[in-house]
Amino acid sequence: MAGRVAQVASEQMAESTAASQDDHGVLPPPRPLDAIDQDILRMLQADGRASIRSVADRVHVSRANAYARINRLVEDGVIRGFGARVDHERAGQGTSAYITLKIVQNSWRTVREELRQLPGASHIALVGGDFDVLLLVHVSDNRALRELVLTRLQAIPQVLSTRTLLVFEEEDLEPQS
Structure with missing residues (x-):
């Protein structure tokens, strides 16, 4: 189950972002983020491979609620993508x-x-x-x-x-x- 948030979000990122943009490619106006959204963002920044279950457990919401919130954060353009933090020196970019x-x-x-x-x-x-x-x-x-x-x-x-x-x-x- 680990990495499921990143996997699901990555699969839906392109279509969600395109669907949430208007005809001019502009994202909708930002919505205020509540404390749960902020907690979810902090968790995913620390571990983008966290499972939906672990996110839900740590922010004290149902898995369906966590899933919906993450999808909304992706659709609204708050979450722009998921990636790896690279040690550039170890990757040959010293x-x-x-x-x-x-x-x-x-x-x-x-x-x-x-x-x-x-x-x-x-x-x-x-x-x-x-x-x-x-x-x-x-x-x-x-x-x-x-x-x-x-x-x-x-x-x-x-x-x-x-x-x-x-x-x-x-x-x-x-x-x-």
Whole structure:
């Protein structure tokens, strides 16, 4: 039964999200989450493979209620997916860096699509301040990082400049189970 929440939700994610979106691909307005919804989210963030039964038991609702709540959280776009937390170093991506980019004004959508295609890109954010975009990458080594920055990033016409911040040590802040 373990992993049943993730399995069921994954199978229904695409059709549920599509069904809950209007004709323009926009999700419905957010609904307030009650304490049970918040508890379910905390549980699934700590263990996305939790069974429906264990979720129901821990939040003190029936399995049918837990199942319905999880489906609603998926349909409403609160839960965007289920995945594994990866130790990048053990997965052969021992070099991590934050890269800041200054880009041509009004080119965010174009640049975002280019950045999504980069090997090792893990997080992309449009930000305000001294630079426009913050990009987190995980690559095999410094040679791969140099290739990514000097060849791939700087070849994007809308990228005006980059600054690379090498990560010496990192820790994901995970919810406590």
